Amino acid sequence: DAGVTQSPTHLIKTRGQQVTLRCSPKSGHDTVSWYQQALGQGPQFIFQYYEEEERQRGNFPDRFSGHQFPNYSSELNVNALLLGDSALYLCASSKNYEQYFGPGTRLTVT
């Protein structure tokens, strides 16, 4: 049974560009959450998708948007990248209360 997968593993972008990160949830899971983890910090909740709708959102600007597809996979889009967006982006999938994290995408903005 494949766990949570994310792509790409690493990404380098320039300020002002746009990026799309992808996540496939664990089999049987219908909820996907995205977190941003800056270096040396704990993960911060970005938003959560369930039944293709954004169900909850953390304190992130509108530059951060997402989507969930009918197969429950999800994308995180970040527009107008800033240096401060450099972080590890983690996707977590869940069905009830337990969340399983993917390996993450390391985004570097130069």
Next chain:
Amino acid sequence: ELKVEQNPLFLSMQEGKNYTIYCNYSTTSDRLYWYRQDPGKSLESLFVLLSNGAVKQEGRLMASLDTKARLSTLHITAAVHDLSATYFCAVDAGTASKLTFGTGTRLQVTL
């Protein structure tokens, strides 16, 4: 706004010693999670504590939850080098698995 605090932030301990990491949170919650993170890696789930008084143990790690005191502890028994990592607690504020994480405790076990 839910706040989660861990202490200590950094812990250097000798192999064979015992120690406890503390996690305090500011609002009522009945679900608390402990995760381990190795450098550059993702989060590995250690424990999920679902009710007041819950205690779970796995190997040299034992976690407990006191919802009345809004406190969870992660106790390390007879530490070994392989336990060196950063440990996070996270609280589910009851809103469908939105986790609020603590600042993390970086554990370094030395010989």
